[in-house]
Amino acid sequence: MEETLRVSEASYRALFENMLSGFAYCRMLYENGQAQDFIYLHVNKAFEELTGLKDVIGKKVTEIIPEIKVLDPGLFETYGRVAMTGVPEKFEIYVISLQIWFSVSVYSPEKDDFVVIFDNITERKQAEEALRRSEERYRAVIETSPDGFWVVDTQGHLLETNEAYTHLSGYSRDELLHMAIADLEVNERPEEITAHIEKVIQEGNGLFQTLHRAKSGRIWQAEVNVSCYRYGAGSLIFGFIRDIHRRQRSDALLKVRMRLSEMALTSSLDNLLQAALDAMERFTGSQIGFFHFVEPDQENLTLQTWSTHTLNSQCKAEGKGLHYPVSQAGVWADCLRTHRPVIHNDYAALSNRHTLPAGHPLIIRELVVPILRHDQVVAIAGVGNKPEDYTDDDVDTVQHLLSLLIDMVERKRAEARIEHLAYHDALTHLPNRVLLTDRIQQAMAQAGRDQRWLAVCYLDLDAFKAINDTWGHGYGDQVLVEVAQRLKTSVRAGDTVARLGGDEFVLLLGNLANVEECEMTLDRVVTVLRVPFAIAGQPLSLTTSLGVTLYPDDASDPDTLLRHTDQAMYAAKQAGGNRYHWFDADHDRRARCYRESLHRIEEGLAAGEFRLYYQPQVNMRRGVVIGAEALIRWQHPEEGLLPPAHFMPAVEASDLAIAVGQWVMNEALRQMTAWGTQGLYLPVSINVSSRHLQHPDFVAELQAALAAYPQVPPGGLELEILETVALGDMAAIAHLIESCRQLGVRFALDDFGTGYSSLTYLKNLAVHLLKIDQSFVRDLLVDTEARAIVEGVIGLSVAFHRQVIAEGVETDAHGSLLIRLGCDLAQGYGIARPMPPEHLPAWIADWTAPSAWTRIEACAAKDASPLMDI
Known part of the structure; x- marks a missing residue:
């Protein structure tokens, strides 16, 4: 056994002695538990050859290399760690004290001892370093x-x-x-x-x-x-x-110039500008392009057009012809002040950037270039959202294209002005008789194809001659311009407002489904022109007379149609003005059709074809549902579900309004009772027409209906009336409302702010709630006048101790602003559309108010509106 061990030991010793790798067997010395030194117990020949150290056996390493702990602390620490833990380690290290690179393996055969096996890799490391430096040189050449x-x-x-x-x-x-x-x-x-x-x-x-x-x-x-x-x-x-795009760009720009020159002869101004903007986008790699004209006063802009790509895929905001002051423009308008191109390569970082309007493309970076004539900026062109930063190269490209374009544009604008004057009124810029006649012909053809009606309406201002005689023609011209603006906002998109001369205007209303649709527009026109004007600081009240004819009932040519409407207009004047008059030889036939419509509505009511839909009303700030408005619908057997605009105008103009109103009242109470059995107690408001409210039996019918549904507390039913209901007899209406209030029923004034005696109503009518008309709420974010009206209504509600609710809340932003103005109650499509009664409980259970609403603190009413100080 001993012999075997001796032979084995000799074999291992021979192995270590003759191996090419350096070998050292060492013992670690400790002081206070810390490795302080080590002794060489055995080394092989390769150790001496690789390190150059001799006679090391039995000696401490610090005796052989005194500076080792200073020069190579990492090596000493590693050996101590292996000797103490027994965990082997392998690494490459440059031993400073020996100036040699080693590949080292170290392990511990027993506690406090460790074995080091190593190879000199200095030559390999030097070769690697040389290769690395060579690669760095080549990479530097390539990278630079x-x-x-x-x-x-x-x-x-x-x-x-x-x-x-x-x-x-x-x-x-x-x-x-x-x-x-x-x-x-x-x-x-x-x-x-x-x-x-x-x-x-x-x-x-x-x-x-x-x-x-x-x-x-x-x-x-x-x-x-x-x-x-x-x-x-x-x-x-x-x-x-x-x-090599620079070389190619010259050739490409030459081709663009030739194409633009050809387009200038045959295309419209917008098409020419869009082609130029499309080229700017291509050459600069942009995603957006736009072109503004600058007014001679240098204070106002007109957005003429966007590039094709912007219009097709990115922009849902402003369109052609948008006018606005420079003060409302974005930071790109700096080029108007400096007369120099502007580059913003980090738009989001600009502290003075404006909030972009809804639908406007997101701006990441932009380049805008002014076009100057005689030291004045006449136009501004810009591109945006290039993936990389804009450079002077891009500025040169855009300026070059604009230099090709501007002469063509100015020539096109001059041609457009001449053409515009040929077909438009110089004062109001409305279509003139020439263009109107053409549009009537087109509308007649369209009406024939679509089997719809076309209305031609001749309008003349009552007593306009006296205005000119009193205030002068300059004042009269301002009145005509304001009248033109009001008329344009009163008709639908696609309708035409034209001026024939003097105070004579024509409305062309196409695609009409029925007479009532036309009459609604005419009523709106009469009403909007009755609103007092404020021209040059002078208040002015106007009325108008209109003559109307319908095609194809009046199957005439355009000139004859205009003559017929002119005759009807004079009939309206003879009847006292401030009204419209129909020119229609078949008036009896239309009246018969009207009676047939009423009969069909009456049949539908008897057959149970009418429905009530409910639109939730909420407290936005508190995030709770406070009630619902009942809105009538007709489930027509042939035409499907019809909104009230299809039948209520006819109903409200007849005694059928009483029967429909009674049905609405009873159906709402029945539904409230049904909800009550489900544990849902929800106040409901119903609309009451003027004819129904003023019926002698109204109070008795209301009392009977409430008695038929005793489970419904009277305070849960709210009656909505329009401001105009009280125009006839304020005292009688006030007495009627008070009688209903004695039954516990509450009243609301609907469409508040659209009438003309709002303060009188509030003083004399015992209503508890004002409903801000949705037309003001819808424009609240963009129209300062609408906002002023809303603030005024809120202020009046506080001053007269009334609640106030906003109709027509379409977005979270509308709601947030209303809350800040002091109006917490609201309804509208932004909250919920009208829905069948069976859907409402689930909607209430699921509805959560936007956090932007509920985070707003309660508004101090006095701070909400300056009208509190009235």
């Missing part, structure tokens, strides 16, 4: 090259690239190294790229032009210089890629 650089394998995959190409392509280095030539190449298909690579491998090099696609989608012209590098059995393709 203004041209892009590729290393590509034989399959076309990118193995390496440089910063210049990342800039050219818009991709990061990591993205490119996961791509192939086929992902960037525009001209060649994958199989053509493979053939091209094989050709380069065979010939050793190549020079060609092609197109590359950047990350942004921009196509750019590239000149590629490639060479093949062979190693062993493999090959790599090295390529330098140069952007």
Whole structure:
């Protein structure tokens, strides 16, 4: 046994003595538990050869290398750690005290002892360092090259690239190294790229032009210089890629100039501008393009057009012809003040940027260039959202295109002005008789195709001659301009308002489904012109007379239609003015149709075809549902579900309004009772027409209805009436309302603010709630006058101790502003559309108010409106 051990030990010793790697067996010395030194117990020949150290056995390392703990603390710490923990370690280290690189393995055969096996790797490290420095030099050459650089394998995959190409392509280095030539190449298909690579491998090099696609989608012209590098059995393709767009741009700009010159002869101004903007987008790699004209006062702008791409895919905001002051423009308007191009490459970081209107494209970066004539800015063109920063190169491109464009644009504008004057009234810019006649002819043809009605309405201001005689023609012209504006806002999109001369206007109302639709517009026109004017600080009240005819009932030519409406207009004047009069030989037939409509409505009521839909009313700030408004619908057997606009105007003009009103009242109470059995107790408001409210039996019918549904507390029913209901007899209406209030029923004034005696109503009518008309609420965010009216109504509600609710809340922003103004109650499509009664409980259970509403603190009413100080 001992012999075996001796032989084994001798074998191992021979192994260690003759191995080429250095070997040292050492013992660690500790002081206070910390490794302080170690003793060499055994080393082999290679140890002495590799380290140059001799006679080390039995000696401490600090005796042999006194500075080791200072020069190589890491080495000493590692040995101590292995000796103490027994966990082996392997590493490469440069021993400063010996100035040698070693590859070291160290382990502990038993506690406090450790064995070091190592090799001198200094030559390898020096070779690696030399190679690294060489690679750095070559990489520096490649990285600082203004041209892009590729290393590509034989399959076309990118193995390496440089910063210049990342800039050219818009991709990061990591993205490119996961791509192939086929992902960037525009001209060649994958199989053509493979053939091209094989050709380069065979010939050793190549020079060609092609197109590359950047990350942004921009196509750019590239000149590629490639060479093949062979190693062993493999090959790599090295390529330098140069952007030669400058050379190409000159040729392309020349083609654009020729195209714009051709378009200037045949195309409209907008088409010409859009073609130029499209070219600016292409040349700069932008996503947005726009063009503004600047008024001669340098204070106002007109947005003429957007680029084709912007209109088709990005912009849902302003359209052609939007006028606004420079003060409302974005920071891009700085170019108007400085007369110099403006670049904003980080739009979000601009402290003075404006909030973009709804639907406006998001701006990331922009370039805007002014167009000057005689030291005045006449127009502004801009591009935006290039994937990379805009540069002076882009400025040069846009300015060059604008220099080609401006003369063409000015000529086009002059032509457009001449054409406009030929077809439009010079004062109001409304269509004149020539254009009106053409539009009547087109509308007649359209009405025939669609089997719809067309109304021609002749309008004349009552006693306008006295205005001219009293205040002068300048004042009269201002009145006519204001009348034109009011008329345009009173008709629908697609209708025409024209001026024939003097105070004579014509309305062309197309695509009419029935007479009532026309009459609603005419009522609106009469009403809107009755609202007092304020011209040059002078208050003025106007009325108007209208004559109306319907085509094809009046199957005449345009001139005859106008003559008929003129005759009807004079009939309206003879009847006292402030009204409209129909020219219609078939009036009896229309009256019969009207009676038939009423009869069908009466049949529908008897057949149970009417429904009540309910629109929730909420306290926005508290986030709770406070009630619902009952809104009538007709489930017509043939036409489907009809909104009230299809039948209520006819109903309210007849005694049928009483029967319909009684049905609405009873149906609402029945539904409230049904909800009550489900545990839902919800106040409901119903609309009461003037005819129904003033019926002698109204109070008795209301009392009977409440008695029929005793489960409904009277205070849960609210009656909504319009301001105009009380126009006839204020005292009688006030008495009637008080009688209803004695039954516990509450009243609300609907569409408050649209009448003309609001303060009188509040003083004399015992209503508890004012409903702000949705027309004011809808425009609250964009119309200062609408906001002023809303603030005024809220202020009046506080001053007269009334509650106030806003109709027509369509967005969270509407609600937030209303809360801040002091109106917490609201209804509208932004909260919920009217719904069948069976859907309402689930909606209430699921509804949660926007956090933007509930975070707003209660508004101090006195601070909410300046009218509190009245």
